[in-house]
Amino acid sequence: MSGSLTLSSRSTRSRRRRRRETWRWVAIAVISMVFLFPLLWMFLASFKTSLDITDPGAMFSFSPTLKNFENVFTQQDFGPFIWNSFVVGAVSTLVSLVIAVPAAYAMTRFTMNRSAGMLLVARIIPGVSLLVPWYFVFSKMGVVGGYLPLIVSHMFVALPLIAWIMLSFFEGIPVDLEEAGRVDGLTPIGVFLRIALPLSVPGIATASILAFIFSWNNFLFALVLSGEATRTLPVAIFNFIAYSSIDWGGLMAASVVITFPVMVMALFTQKYIVSGLTAGATKG
Template identity: 55%
Template sequence: MKARQRRNTVVLAVITLIVLLIFAFPFLWMLLASFKTQAQIMSTGQFFNFMPNLDNYTSVFREYDFLKYIWNSFVVAFGSTFFSLLLGLPAAYAIARHHLHKLGLVILVARIIPGITFLIPWFILFSKVNLVDTYTALILSHMLVGLPFIIWIMISFFEALPTEIEEAGLIDGCTHHQVFLRIILPISGPGVITSSLLSFIFSWNNFMFSIILAGEKTKTLPIAVFNFMSYSEINWGALMAAACIITLPVLIIALLAQRYVISGLAAGAVKG
């Protein structure tokens, strides 16, 4: 029996390692290529055998003004996440407590509809009010996906919370708004962190809305990376360095908030 369990454990470990290598290989190639020259990247015999250098990273910040693009992406991602939470948390709580399942279904449909469906109407609308190439246009367009996403995650999370907690707060003299702000939100931390993190990642990586609604003043990181590709050639070294720069902040945030994300998704998946 023990031998069978040991064999199953070894087989599971081998399968997990194979899957991990398959998914991690593109990131490993990206990281190594960011320290190579163009010739070394194109050479099949220099995957590991090369002399690392930081020329790609220095050129990214010196020639392409990447700090500006990082700031633009942060403003848009933070703004869209903040306002989505501001509107989405009360909406999700109301839907959960008043059993507005039809409204929840409408929100789910809004989340399922491809974002490109709204792109042309957004562009026409923002052009009419002179909001193209502004943070406002990008934040509102990103909220089109982030807001329904936060609402849908938090509905199931709020439904899992026992109503006795709210009743106790009302008995102690709190209003419904105070119960929500002082009792419900503090104990909903994992769900809030999970939904806000996923919304932030979506906004940080979004390409479709930015390529239409952003201009030179509000160009974000995905658009800046796209500019490394031209008709004549692709600057692979700078492109990989820029991709690493984009990935690093999200990776750090995800690692720091990992336990909250797991507990938030688990709590939202169970209805009490």
């Protein structure tokens, strides 16, 4: 009798587990559809004519065309805009790494709590509140429209972001390893370069990816501080918006061009992004 009751309870628990698993996958599918449907619509619309885009019945049944992408790369000449976005993103990320990584290491090892708090304040301050002062200063310097204002403004977000991520990584490195390096004759700088820095490569990769993605997608800073020769992709997309009409096909094709590199980067580096964002979450 007791054996049959045990089998019955196990069967009940098994059914409950299967039911929970089924509902979990249903929830994942629904949430994925909600987030992925706009991307799917954008991708399909990039191969449609303007007439097909505005026709609800032509959601999936349409004759694909490459004229929108031809418009993006020939008539609108998006090549220089892609290069500008890459230059601004790469340089601002690289310079921020050179400054933020040693700063994060120093704040971790010398317990600079106030400096770490200032980093948090810098992340809280909205960048839009500094656009007018930035424009005033850069216009007085005569550099508005060049690469320098864009790089500096993007560093305002990238630098504290990188430093904040690296704080958690350096806190996770055992101090015993660095003490062993000092015993072997390494200077503090040598300990940082030969021990701490190699061990923090996953954190550096995470911070670099997130900083570059922010710079690639940034619109507001480039709208105000860029010029005709330094216009980046998010600003160049306005070329498809006229006073009386919108080229929806070209707009969607340009959106695909902007989104695709970032999506590919995120897919191939998601392991580093997750590990960077969760570093130090279980410490203590």
